[in-house]
Amino acid sequence: MDYSKFISKLSSRRKPSCISELRRALDNCSPSLVWLASGMPNPEKFPFREMTVTLEGGKKLTLSKETLSAGLQYGPSHGYLPFRNQLKRMVEQWHAPPRWAESDLIVTVGNQDGISKALDMLLDPEDFIVVPDPCYSDFLCMLSSLAPQIVAVSVDDQGMRPDILQSALEKAISSGSTGIPKALYLVPNSCNPTGTNMGEERRQEIYAIAQQYDLIILEDDPYCFLQFNDKYLPSFLSMDVDGRVLRFDSFSKVVSSGLRIGFVTGPPPLLQGITLHMQASCICPPMLSQVLIHELLTSWGDEGFKKHISDICQFYKEQRDAMIQALKTHLTGICEWIVPEGGIFVWLKNPHVMQPCNPWNYVLQHFIRAVAAS
């Protein structure tokens, strides 16, 4: 695939830093090389010496001197190497991407930062981006600042409707805009906010349309492990024969949200645009966070990870059941809802209320009043 047409004008002007070019010299250098290049602070003056964390169940993980050292120093912009390798093995195992040899993976400061930088990389203001309607509100916030052309596609109980998607794209193309439809964003599992899962056949239909119109698919999948019925639907990455999927994974719902660790898998030319922006901004994802998760996953092994996911699903399933019970008790006849098969959200419809003015202002005012009164 030719990726150059997808890159925004701004992103196309990003260049690797001179220092990162110099670092290549470290790959095959002699042990006598005297490195005076990067402004790395001396870790001898970092005040932390040892770190131990206690896991659920009481097991203790002590970071070795080298590992803690790695956690406290600048690292590579695309992620701590042992951690990246671990994640690559997991992605290959879970998704068996058809073009795995031509794919790569980078660690980001939370999955949302990866998405934000992907949008910066892809969109010029005249370009089109396809979103489901309704859509994750923070994603709409990102778009509101970039102000591209938005193609909003209505959803049903499986997510984006292919027929509406097709006609919306036709309309966009014949609109006379100088921009092109570049990307399609979706949350295929336990969609935020509707809680719906997109079935396998629907995914194939959407992929086919993306092929037809040559779109990049932004697969935002933070709830993939929070599925209650042990049914894992094939990801867009697993059906990506063209190399057009950027997949955004998150540890926020299964390990920790505060550590700010996510990862992106996809074609190297697209990951490069995100990495260069990271180089210029946060320099690298938080090293201590990466080190901790790497140590945790190593300590668990595949079995331990599966067990943890199973425990989480059981927990959130009980939460869902309790929520549905409360809804039935108090809101039957007032609201409608679909029972979610995963995730953490229920999408409620109140068919009786007509929207007065700006619904967000209305809700926020009531919320603020409730907080102020308490």
Add this chain to the structure above:
Amino acid sequence: MKYSRFLTQVSRNRQPSLIREMTNLLAQASPELVFMAGGLPNAQMFPFQAGSITLKDGRALTIHPKLMMDCLQYGPTPGYPPLVKQLKDLTQQLHSPPRWAEMDLIVTAGSQDGLCKALEMMISPGDYVVTQEPCYTGTLSILKPYKPRYLPISGDQNGMCPEALKAALSKWKPEEVQDTEKDVPKDFPPSFLSMDVDCRVIRFDSFSKILSSGLRIGYVTGPKPLVERIVLHAQVSLLHAPAMSQVLVSELLKLWGDEGFFKHTDAVQAFYLDQRNAMLEAAEKHLSDLCEWAVPTGGMFLWLKVPKIHDTWDMILERALTKNVILVPGKAFMCDSSKPCQYMRAAFSIVSPENMDKGCKNLAELIREEMVLQESNASSD
């Protein structure tokens, strides 16, 4: 001051994330409030329960389960509240900004992320940017995609020359020139923040050189309307600086108190002073007839000029490896990368005194060979 003229259209377009704003309000709400707005994962299911960090002085920071929850859960975008308070107190103590009441502070994922968001807030393609020259490569990386029109200001040992700055800006008419003098009884030179009577300074602080670079913790202080734009950008991108990192820094500062903190920074200063002295000794021994330099009064870099070499770029990128020494060619720090540059930057932060000697010796050989090469290229032209 009116700030709207400094903002790009993209920055002006930013709206608060409703979910983030609601989550921020949670901090003030009554325990009776049933909060079902933010998609917060249940922290009970996070696998880390507690932790302990031993410091180099033997003392320990304990992360008990409640504190571990703060490390692992989503937090407010401006920063972990105890740390924000500590940093505000520290800033007020060190700088006494004249317009402190109109300023705000945000914790960022390293100071460079703050810098990146501040520049992205203000720069549109083709805008004029005033920088000192040479300029930190990280800043140039941020600016490059915007194809700015640089106004590079030459400097001397004290940095940017005011006359050069005035000359560069002379094509525009200022309404008035502000001359401020402030008597600040401090051991280090007064910051721009400390003399900011107009509220026109955005200050970027970092813990990377004194506590840890890998934790990714820095902070930005500046006028409320501008910090707010950075907060809004952070809200929809990284959400907030890594929480465990913020908690660790906060607990450490709490354990140390002011006295412990300044004792540590004094120790860091003394260490880098020794490193600098060792570097100067090595440079004087091997490079005094080949290079010129000013003695750095802080930091970790030696800025070397090689008057007999036309451009250090190829010498370093193509030939330095064979001499087992690498430093950064000066061109990387120049706004106009098409011009030759005779400078190089050597970092003396991590290298041992023994290796400094070896490195400078190797560098001397490299330069001498380059001079011969330059000579033969010139005569064959």
